[in-house]
Amino acid sequence: MTPMRIIKLVLFLAVPAAAQWLNLPTPGIPRTRDGKPDLAAPAPKTSGGKPDFSGMWIPRDILPCSPTDRGVQCTELPLTPQLVNFAAGVKDGLPYQPWAADLVKGRSKDVAYIDPHMRCMPPNFPRAWAFPETIKIFQMPAELVILHEFNASYREIFSDGRKLPEDLLPTWNGYSIAHWEGDTLVVESAGYREDSWLDTAGNFFSSEAHVTERIRRPNFGSLDIDVTVDDPKVFTKPWTVALHMRPLVDTEMIDFYCQDNNKDLEHLVR
Amino acid sequence: MSSRNIESNLQKVTMNMTATVRQMIIAAGLAVGGASLALAHHSYSAFEMAGTRVITGTIKKMDWTNPHTWIWIDVANEQGVVETWGIEGMSPNYLERRGWSRNTIKVGDKLSITFHPLKNGDKGGSFQSAQRPNGEVLGMTPPISDK
Numbered sequence: 209m210t211p212m213r214i215i216k217l218v219l220f221l222a223v224p225a226a227a228q229w230l231n232l233p234t235p236g237i238p239r240t241r242d243g244k245p246d247l248a249a250p251a252p253k254t255s256g257g258k259p260d261f262s263g264m265w266i267p268r269d270i271l272p273c274s275p276t277d278r279g280v281q282c283t284e285l286p287l288t289p290q291l292v293n294f295a296a297g298v299k300d301g302l303p304y305q306p307w308a309a310d311l312v313k314g315r316s317k318d319v320a321y322i323d324p325h326m327r328c329m330p331p332n333f334p335r336a337w338a339f340p341e342t343i344k345i346f347q348m349p350a351e352l353v354i355l356h357e358f359n360a361s362y363r364e365i366f367s368d369g370r371k372l373p374e375d376l377l378p379t380w381n382g383y384s385i386a387h388w389e390g391d392t393l394v395v396e397s398a399g400y401r402e403d404s405w406l407d408t409a410g411n412f413f414s415s416e417a418h419v420t421e422r423i424r425r426p427n428f429g430s431l432d433i434d435v436t437v438d439d440p441k442v443f444t445k446p447w448t449v450a451l452h453m454r455p456l457v458d459t460e461m462i463d464f465y466c467q468d469n470n471k472d473l474e475h476l477v478r
Numbered sequence: 479m480s481s482r483n484i485e486s487n488l489q490k491v492t493m494n495m496t497a498t499v500r501q502m503i504i505a506a507g508l509a510v511g512g513a514s515l516a517l518a519h520h521s522y523s524a525f526e527m528a529g530t531r532v533i534t535g536t537i538k539k540m541d542w543t544n545p546h547t548w549i550w551i552d553v554a555n556e557q558g559v560v561e562t563w564g565i566e567g568m569s570p571n572y573l574e575r576r577g578w579s580r581n582t583i584k585v586g587d588k589l590s591i592t593f594h595p596l597k598n599g600d601k602g603g604s605f606q607s608a609q610r611p612n613g614e615v616l617g618m619t620p621p622i623s624d625k
Contacts, residue, residue, distance in 0.1 A: 230574055328545065341571070357571055462571035469543035471566075 234263075234457040238428055245457050247429025254347065259391050259425040262347045264461070265453040267291075267338055268430075290338035290451055294406035302411060303444040312410050319410045328466030331358045332380040333397075334419060334435045335406050337451045344461055352386065352393070357464045365395050372398050378415055380404070395421040416441040429454055525594040525604045534590040538562055542580035544569050549583060549605065551591060565593050567605040583608075589616075 238249035252260040267288040289296035304312065315322060325331065331339050333354075341357040350368035355361075365384040376383050376399025383399040397419045405412050413419075417439035424432045431453040438446040535553035547567040552560050567573070570580070583589070588611050593603035608616040 459575055462574055464544050464569055464571050466545045468545070469541055469548070470545055471548070471564075 230460055230462075231458055232460075234459075237263075237455075237457055245428065245455060247427065247454070249428040251425040251427055254349070256349060258388060258393075260347055261345045261352070261393070261423065261425055261431060264342050264344045264456040264459065265431055266340065266342055266456050268452040268454040286340055288338045288340075288451075290407065290449065291340070292408050294335065294338065294409075294411050294449060295447075296449070298447055298449050303447055305442060305444060308412075308442045312412070315410050319408060323408060323410070324405055325408070328359070328470055330361055330380040331356060332400075332404055333363055333382075334421060334433075334437075334451075335404075336363075337433055337435070337453070338407070341464055342456055342459075342461060343453075352395075355461060357461055359466055360463050367393070372396060378402070382417075382419065391424060393423045395423060397421070412442070413437050413439045414441045431455075524596055524598070526597050527594050527604075529594065530592050530606055531595045531603065532590055532592050533563055535560075535563070535588075537583055537585050537587040537589060539585060540580070540583050542570055544571075547573065549589075549591065551589065561601055564602040565591055565605050566602065 234245075238246040240246045252262075254260045267286075267290075269288055270286045271289055271292070295302045320326065331341075336343065336356055336358065339356075339358060343357070344355040346353040346355075350366070352365040352367060354363040354365070356363070363381045363384065365386050367386040367388075369387075370385055372383065372385055378399055378401045380401060382397040384395050384397040386393050386395040388394070398417070400413065400415050400417050400419075402415045403412050404414070404417070417437055420436040420438070422434040422436075426432065433451045433453070434448055435451060436446055436448040437443070533551065533553045535551045537549065538552045539548075539550040541548035541550070546569060549565040549567060551563050551565065553563055554560050570578075573582075589608045591608045592606045594606060595603040610616070
């Protein structure tokens with residue numbers, strides 16, 4: 209083989225390898241014989257014996273491509289039930305105070321225009337659990353960090369024993385602490401902004417909200433989150449919704465800066 | 479055209495090809511197919527979702543940007559005057575995971591694009607599928623599977 213042929217061969221072999229940066233196999237995960245992730249395998253454990261939630265996740269449940277089910281015009285984009293109605297699965301819907309029910313009803317015709325998300329504002333948890341963009345969890349003994357592709361944002365959950373501080377600065381994600389109850393991580397959050405949207409329907413909670421997320425990983429392929437919202441300013445009683453995530457492997461996080469080249473605002477119509 | 483039809487067409491196109499080429503074409507089809515529509519950050523109220531239109535022309539520019547990719551394509555109108563249309567597609571993170579790259583559609587490529595037109599009559603719309611002159615269909619992608 210001539211040197212030029214060797215160079216060409218090396219180049220030929222190098223191109224596919226370089227093109228596969230996004231598809232590098234995720235190390236250390238259980239796989240079936242055909243190389244796919246073994247979703248039924250036991251959940252990984254930390255050195256402390258707790259379930260390890262680390263990894264990339266996306267919502268498990270996808271609505272069929274039907275405008276009736278989605279409540280929005282149909283596209284091929286995978287949408288979860290809670291993205292279009294965070295109360296999906298909540299019996300009798302959200303228990304709003306009358307003024308809050310009127311507010312949601314009154315803005316229903318304008319949601320496509322006034323939803324903060326339409327203007328590329330942060331997704332904010334717990335709403336972000338239902339977004340189609342990927343999240344990535346890093347679990348450490350004293351803190352859980354969640355990266356979110358949308359606007360390349362982050363969320364911190366402190367599990368070092370601290371209490372929820374008083375007089376918190378209102379933020380999109382609130383301030384989160386956590387403790388373990390068996391194999392369940394119980395996350396408590398407060399300090400939200402006023403009128404925190406929960407979905408594309410305009411459901412919301414207020415700055416008075418206390419949100420509890422009970423997170424479990426029953427096996428490798430499941431992350432279950434029960435979100436309970438206690439907000440006496442907006443609701444007549446606390447309510448809980450169940451969300452389910454599935455792992456995303458052999459890929460990486462990719463920037464999604466929503467305001468990079470957003471040409472949609474001029475097309476939003478009332 | 480439904481995604482099922484496009485998948486079927488894709489299978490027909492690839493039926494007689496070698497396995498390697500077939501994989502490449504399928505990857506490209508899934509990739510481009512992902513350009514269906516925008517992410518959830520805006521609604522589709524701006525588009526005529528009940529109807530589609532087809533235009534054929536030459537790629538002028540490809541914006542590989544967030545929150546949407548944009549295909550700018552030069553199309554001759556009925557009077558023969560060339561006009562530029564802007565077709566909105568899925569975001570790079572969505573497309574990259576389905577095999578697309580920023581070079582999947584290049585300047586100068588000839589394409590026929592099926593899209594949902596803008597309601598306001600502007601020269602633009604929301605990408606549904608595309609076809610190259612050699613018959614390669616760049617169709618809608620099925621709902622997210624492994625990635």
